[in-house]
Amino acid sequence: xxxxSKASKAAKTPKPPSSTVSIPLLEDVLTPEEQKQFNAELNxxxxxxxxSEYLTRSALEIRNKIISARTEPVASAPQxxxxxxxxxxxxxxxxxxxxxxxxxxxxxxxxxxxFAPRRSGPRRDTGxxxxxxxxxxxxxxxxxxxxxxxxxHTLYLNLIKLAEGRAPNDxxxxxxxxxxxxxxxxxxxxxxxxxxxxxxxxxxxANIKIVVDNTILKDEDRGVFGQDVNAIxxxxxxxxxxxxxxxxxxxxxxxxxxxxxxxxxxPPTSLALFAGQLFGYNDLLKRNQIxxxxxxxxxxxxxxxxxxxxxxxxxxxxxxxxxxxxxxxSRLNDFTARLKIALGTCKDSGVIRSWDMFSNEKxxxxxxxxx
Numbered sequence: 376x377x378x379x380s381k382a383s384k385a386a387k388t389p390k391p392p393s394s395t396v397s398i399p400l401l402e403d404v405l406t407p408e409e410q411k412q413f414n415a416e417l418n419x420x421x422x423x424x425x426x427s428e429y430l431t432r433s434a435l436e437i438r439n440k441i442i443s444a445r446t447e448p449v450a451s452a453p454q455x456x457x458x459x460x461x462x463x464x465x466x467x468x469x470x471x472x473x474x475x476x477x478x479x480x481x482x483x484x485x486x487x488x489x490f491a492p493r494r495s496g497p498r499r500d501t502g503x504x505x506x507x508x509x510x511x512x513x514x515x516x517x518x519x520x521x522x523x524x525x526x527x528h529t530l531y532l533n534l535i536k537l538a539e540g541r542a543p544n545d546x547x548x549x550x551x552x553x554x555x556x557x558x559x560x561x562x563x564x565x566x567x568x569x570x571x572x573x574x575x576x577x578x579x580x581a582n583i584k585i586v587v588d589n590t591i592l593k594d595e596d597r598g599v600f601g602q603d604v605n606a607i608x609x610x611x612x613x614x615x616x617x618x619x620x621x622x623x624x625x626x627x628x629x630x631x632x633x634x635x636x637x638x639x640x641x642p643p644t645s646l647a648l649f650a651g652q653l654f655g656y657n658d659l660l661k662r663n664q665i666x667x668x669x670x671x672x673x674x675x676x677x678x679x680x681x682x683x684x685x686x687x688x689x690x691x692x693x694x695x696x697x698x699x700x701x702x703x704x705s706r707l708n709d710f711t712a713r714l715k716i717a718l719g720t721c722k723d724s725g726v727i728r729s730w731d732m733f734s735n736e737k738x739x740x741x742x743x744x745x746x
Contacts, residue, residue, distance in 0.1 A: 407542050409441050477656045478536040481648035485679040486511045488702030489518055490528035492672035498522040505584055509699040517584040521577045525672045530574050532657055533557045543643035550636055559663045578625035585620045620647050655682035661724045674717035676701055678726050694740035711740060
């Protein structure tokens with residue numbers, strides 16, 4: 376994650392606490408309206424005490440009270456509930472995809488270094504500053520939080536997959552062991568669980584600011600932002616004078632004390648990442664195959680960048696653009712050599728069908744691939 380630091384007098388976006396609230400495992404799924412009631416009453420309990428046993432007991436009592444108050448039977452399958460009020464042009468929070476191995480990813484995340492291939496060593500944190508990232512044309516993206524790597528990215532993609540069709544702030548259940556397997560862990564032990572907890576903490580502290588200033592978005596970029604993101608609408612060919620969104624990519628985390636299983640939430644403002652056609656689909660099976668290699672991080676980042684474009688077309692891009700957008704710390708020549716290996720890995724795993732690299736009339740290195 377590189378770029379110039381942007382000094383700002385604005386207050387830093389509050390980071391979520393790293394501590395978790397213990398919530399009992401809910402066997403009966405609540406409807407969206409019941410979930411709102413549950414969250415509201417549990418928040419009142421949090422104001423009275425932060426004791427985990429008290430909150431666990433209170434959450435169970437609230438849940439039982441809500442279920443007992445039902446006058447009509449409720450279907451147990453979440454997908455049969457009425458969808459929440461539409462805030463975007465998508466069902467629920469993220470689109471429901473039939474293929475179990477595909478997960479959507481915002482183009483704004485895919486084509487920047489919010490998640491970046493990084494070398495091992497101490498992670499940096501932006502502290503109180505917003506750092507400007509190399510961003511796609513027509514948009515400026517700033518980041519605030521700890522440095523995120525491609526392992527964090529794979530976790531995020533799997534969490535988004537679990538959240539498909541769910542309303543914002545819903546408690547979404549996960550099993551740690553199953554989640555770690557999906558993230559590519561063959562052996563699951565204490566070190567894996569410790570990594571998962573630290574990765575969750577990093578995602579909870581990650582904040583993004585997206586600024587679109589005086590530009591016209593393409594037809595395929597149209598979408599609608601709901602009230603939680605200032606009711607700003609993007610429509611076909613309309614000029615946007617100013618769009619300034621600050622959002623958190625991961626919401627609260629809760630843990631069941633008996634099993635150690637987690638619940639997570641996604642905040643309403645994160646809906647902006649899935650507006651209109653501003654996202655592509657990452658193949659999680661190919662992602663795991665790519666990351667098994669010793670140099671898989673750049674190929675994994677490149678997979679997301681590639682999937683942000685339409686399939687079937689030839690996609691030319693300057694090597695220097697990929698160098699800047701991936702926040703590489705290596706020299707351009709060294710990056711070019713690593714990029715060739717990453718492109719070969721993407722081709723071998725089926726992300727692209729072909730690729731070529733050559734110099735243009737300005738003697739700039741250009742790479743072109745076909746999905």
